[in-house]
Amino acid sequence: MSPSLGWSGLGCLRGGRILFEGLDGRLGPGEALLVRGPNGVGKSSLLRILAGLLRPAAGSVTRDGGVALADERSALDPRLPLAGALGYWAHLDGRGADAVADALAAMDLGHIGAVPVRMLSTGQRKRATLARLIAGGQPLWLLDEPGNGLDDASLDRLAAVIEGHRASGGIVVVATHQPLGLGPAAELVLA
Numbered sequence: 001m002s003p004s005l006g007w008s009g010l011g012c013l014r015g016g017r018i019l020f021e022g023l024d025g026r027l028g029p030g031e032a033l034l035v036r037g038p039n040g041v042g043k044s045s046l047l048r049i050l051a052g053l054l055r056p057a058a059g060s061v062t063r064d065g066g067v068a069l070a071d072e073r074s075a076l077d078p079r080l081p082l083a084g085a086l087g088y089w090a091h092l093d094g095r096g097a098d099a100v101a102d103a104l105a106a107m108d109l110g111h112i113g114a115v116p117v118r119m120l121s122t123g124q125r126k127r128a129t130l131a132r133l134i135a136g137g138q139p140l141w142l143l144d145e146p147g148n149g150l151d152d153a154s155l156d157r158l159a160a161v162i163e164g165h166r167a168s169g170g171i172v173v174v175a176t177h178q179p180l181g182l183g184p185a186a187e188l189v190l191a
């Protein structure tokens with residue numbers, strides 16, 4: 001089955017205010033969407049709606065394939081060693097230790113797999129969140145400001161990982177304030 005992500009007539013109401021309405025779109029294998037706009041305009045809300053974590057005020061979302069969201073919450077147990085914390089989620093996704101090792105390597109975290117999550121630096125925690133997404137092996141990636149806190153080398157790695165995911169048929173939606181050096185992608189500017 002080819003993955004796809006579609007949304008139709010999508011509207012979002014938060015705190016009694018309409019953030020956006022009437023959004024339509026569809027992404028197929030290898031496609032990406034960059035979501036842009038100023039702070040508070042509703043980018044994170046849109047990603048949470050696409051993930052199925054927030055109910056839209058109007059419209060609907062259709063997903064073919066499993067979805068994974070990476071936002072500012074790492075969702076990793078702070079008490080566990082990094083590899084163990086990633087392994088917990090990978091196991092739920094039916095993935096093995098090799099998937100965790102590959103994800104750690106992709107984000108250049110292999111040398112700190114034994115370090116407890118609570119001791120990671122800001123950038124390492126961000127990379128760990130991305131490693132969780134990579135290890136999960138889901139086709140639909142929703143990335144909320146994935147470049148925040150990353151140094152130049154990590155930004156390059158992030159772009160390579162996203163493009164690799166697309167090349168293998170995955171779909172990516174990215175809310176970002178910074179250019180990430182991705183290949184051709186659709187753009188949605190919320191205003």
Ligand SMILES: Nc1ncnc2c1ncn2[C@@H]1O[C@H](COP(=O)(O)OP(=O)(O)OP(=O)(O)O)[C@@H](O)[C@H]1O
Binds near residue numbers: 039044046
């Ligand atoms: N649970 C909530 N109840 C009411 N309002 C909320 C709630 N969560 C978010 N909002 C409001 O919805 C608006 C959109 O928030 P959102 O996080 O989607 O914006 P964003 O575009 O991702 O912003 P940023 O660029 O700062 O990350 C903001 O004004 C925010 O205060």
